[in-house]
Amino acid sequence: MYMRFFSRFFSAMAGPRPVVFSGPSGAGKSTLLKKLMKEYDNVFGFSVSHTTRNPRPGEVNGKDYHYVTREEMKAGVERGDFIESAEFSGNMYGTSKAAVQKVQAQNLICILDVDMQGVKNIKETDLNPLYISIQPPSMEVLENRLRDRKTESEESLQKRLRAAKVDMEIGKEPGVFDVIIVNDNLEDAYKVLKSALNEEIDQVKKTNMSS
């Protein structure tokens, strides 16, 4: 596992700098984010995306995603409700302005979980987040994790693996991500993630305690 650091925190904007997580489907983004939010629920807030995919068992509407029809999603995009939106593995996904504002209004670090198109599109906005890439140790491990998760049809799994190959190549290009974490052993990866966000966590704790 290794980590690269190109920049540090607190942007010129008011409030804590958002953090964008990306990386191939199955790399372990949600697993790491859920751990982080459980440990620091008063520091981080999750930007709940919209998606046209069906909820998985255990997922909750409004918490994991806002589940919408393609028509609803397209109408929202046309109205300008979204900071970014993308088509991934046969479904639409997008980050609404309202989702980010809701977290920022609470003075929490806004966490976004987006695919590589989302990363590219967010780079065109003035959100100015820290970009963290979560990578699997290998394609073989990634495939096993996705299969073991049992959430995908064979067709969807193959689409996700194809997207993963492309994402992993783009992710290696210099300057795309500020921090790259290889999620091999979960506890090790979590430690690296926490240390990458250490200063922000302390800063938000201090600010929120004194307000």
Ligand SMILES: Nc1ncnc2c1ncn2[C@@H]1O[C@H](COP(=O)(O)OP(=O)(O)OP(=O)(O)O)[C@@H](O)[C@H]1O
């Ligand atoms: N370090 C790890 N070791 C073993 N299994 C892991 C590890 N990290 C995550 N997993 C498992 O791998 C699977 C994929 O993880 P997760 O759903 O968090 O990935 P993801 O990157 O959020 O995927 P997606 O982008 O599709 O939402 C899950 O079943 C999770 O329990």
Ligand SMILES: Nc1nc2c(ncn2[C@@H]2O[C@H](COP(=O)(O)O)[C@@H](O)[C@H]2O)c(=O)[nH]1
């Ligand atoms: N561009 C965006 N990508 C998003 C958003 N929310 C999630 N995602 C990415 O989609 C894939 C698949 O997610 P899954 O929950 O169906 O497994 C994954 O890479 C997410 O990062 C979003 O709002 N915008």
